[in-house]
Amino acid sequence: MKKIAVYCGAYAGKNPVYEKMTLTVSHWLVNQGYDLVYGGGSVGLMGILAKTVLADGGRVYGFMPQNLYLRGTALNNLTSLTIVDNMAIRKQKMLAAADVCLALPGGAGTLEEISEAYSWARIGDNSAPCILYNANGYYNLLEKFFKQMVVEGFLSTEHFQKLCFAKDLTQAAKFIADYTPPEIRQYP
Numbered sequence: 001m002k003k004i005a006v007y008c009g010a011y012a013g014k015n016p017v018y019e020k021m022t023l024t025v026s027h028w029l030v031n032q033g034y035d036l037v038y039g040g041g042s043v044g045l046m047g048i049l050a051k052t053v054l055a056d057g058g059r060v061y062g063f064m065p066q067n068l069y070l071r072g073t074a075l076n077n078l079t080s081l082t083i084v085d086n087m088a089i090r091k092q093k094m095l096a097a098a099d100v101c102l103a104l105p106g107g108a109g110t111l112e113e114i115s116e117a118y119s120w121a122r123i124g125d126n127s128a129p130c131i132l133y134n135a136n137g138y139y140n141l142l143e144k145f146f147k148q149m150v151v152e153g154f155l156s157t158e159h160f161q162k163l164c165f166a167k168d169l170t171q172a173a174k175f176i177a178d179y180t181p182p183e184i185r186q187y188p
Contacts, residue, residue, distance in 0.1 A: 003037045009105055012044050018138075021105070025102070026048070026058075034100075036059070041062075060078045130163055
């Protein structure tokens with residue numbers, strides 16, 4: 001069984017479209033036969049995602065830092081919940097468990113997690129495809145910023161093409177099916 005690490009908000013956001021988007025992704029994961037790897041939380045889009053995957057009969061693997069676990073934010077009844085020392089270890093374990101990395105809408109933590117996964121792919125430490133689910137245009141400004149990196153010479157076109165801003169799950173599935181990791185970055 002393949003596993004997808006999904007990074008998303010501990011808040012649900014103001015627009016109900018984000019909850020609907022998360023429900024759609026949850027059903028899609030189970031229908032495609034993917035197990036969910038996520039941050040272990042019970043709140044926000046994270047909670048919606050995991051609860052829906054579980055309700056649909058899917059398997060959910062959570063990774064949570066001890067300090068968040070002690071605050072009572074963990075979702076009960078996961079297939080597996082691994083408590084780790086800190087966020088750095090959480091990110092590392094989630095990435096190691098994942099065959100695909102997918103970001104739904106979220107805040108700075110979501111951005112950090114998908115950016116790190118993508119950055120590690122560029123240096124050969126991650127072979128999983130990285131996708132930002134851009135339904136409703138949530139990641140439009142970030143996509144524009146990445147294009148500016150290419151224009152300014154801080155990111156190659158080839159490496160930019162190894163990051164997907166998917167407008168729908170059909171585009172995400174095609175990216176996953178066609179994906180080959182980027183050529184490992186060479187230094188002068």
